[in-house]
Amino acid sequence: MSQHRHPGASDRAGAVPALPDLPEATVARLPEYLRALHNLADAGHETVSSEGLAGAAGVNSAKLRKDLSHLGSYGTRGVGYDVALLVDQIEFVLGLTQRRAVALVGVGNLGHALAGYDGFASRGFRIAALFDADASRVGEMISGLAVRHIDELPRVAAEEAISIGVIATPAPAAQAVAEQLVAAGVTSILNFAPCVLSVPDGVDVRKVDLAIELQILSFHEHRKASLTALPAAGGSALTALPGGLVTPDTQEAIGT
């Protein structure tokens, strides 16, 4: 991920990519900072301290300062960050200065919810087309868009310059839909189907698996219960454990 250049090399037009190769974790936090900055701007703030912005975004301020240093934003001592400038910088890096066209495939319950989710439009995206493989759904109007048959994807993707596809189909259909999206020129996919997609290099996939989020919370519930269990309960929990979990080997492995 790292790049090494002589200072000033980036001034040679075309000699380097226009964007730094940011750590993925930093990229994932930039939208949080942007949302917090928009709220601050709406509230009339022209500057914000790193502590204030970190608090609004729910991260620690040291991490925020390092993230923003990747953008060349260091703030001004005693003043903080210029809210409007930082908004411009983050929106540029995230490519939000252009409104991206999104195709949504699969208009079941989740697809309906996503098609009606106004958080997309307000944050730089336009749901440009809805698709489904079920002919009986074709023509149905959802949030002002008519559902089209998936076979129309190649033509519509070209017409609407669609670069991002959202898959809200059942798992068995998702891989085929991903391949249709890629064949239609889509290079970023947000996948809500509970399965792993295989895509060519150069295609980015983000996965949202709602049950996985609950299972992660379930771990924390289970762990909190085990930590607060009485010795007897703790013991019985241990004996209830399928073989191997608390062998000395495991204890060594923990914390590595």
Place this chain on the structure above:
Amino acid sequence: MSQHRHPGASDRAGAVPALPDLPEATVARLPEYLRALHNLADAGHETVSSEGLAGAAGVNSAKLRKDLSHLGSYGTRGVGYDVALLVDQIEFVLGLTQRRAVALVGVGNLGHALAGYDGFASRGFRIAALFDADASRVGEMISGLAVRHIDELPRVAAEEAISIGVIATPAPAAQAVAEQLVAAGVTSILNFAPCVLSVPDGVDVRKVDLAIELQILSFHEHRKASLTALPAAGGSALTALPGGLVTPDTQEAIGT
């Protein structure tokens, strides 16, 4: 996160928690392994190699082996992992041996989709109650459950032993709902509202922000475009950039 104990200390009932303090990234991957293992079991496989399981879960096999070593599962050379045993171990660690009751607050489009999402029931969770603050929605039947008024949360949470709350309300309402959930004894929250929740220690929050997922993909779209841009285009992209991004300082910061 790390724990240091004498080998065998964990045999003293109650002397240690029943569960290891796993790295968060490992916890986040366990559900992926579990889903892949269920698919393998359904296909009649009794054992699986680390490479096979890693491929099915979409991670590299070295990472998979390290993750599973935290559970004391090392597989058998030349044989691999016992699918059924590994399913038991992961389900135990994730606390899925008991079916957890979930309360869903906010029954707009997204709430409807979540209430109807059969991925929850099939993976260890039971949507036990639906709540909304809008009295006109109270009594509405969604997926066999009647929507209740949020004021009923404390009584219902106790009756149903609800430990996980899902917030699908608009952002302005989310913090108040989180506080009502915590007051009702909920200690894990899955938040779909685009805002940061402040909760007491001991309460775990997972956040799913659909627009943020798209903004992260937008960064990759923007970056791919900048990398494939012609020198001239690259230059103009640079000049279009709000101040600071490609200063020597930034170049130094990149890759740290």
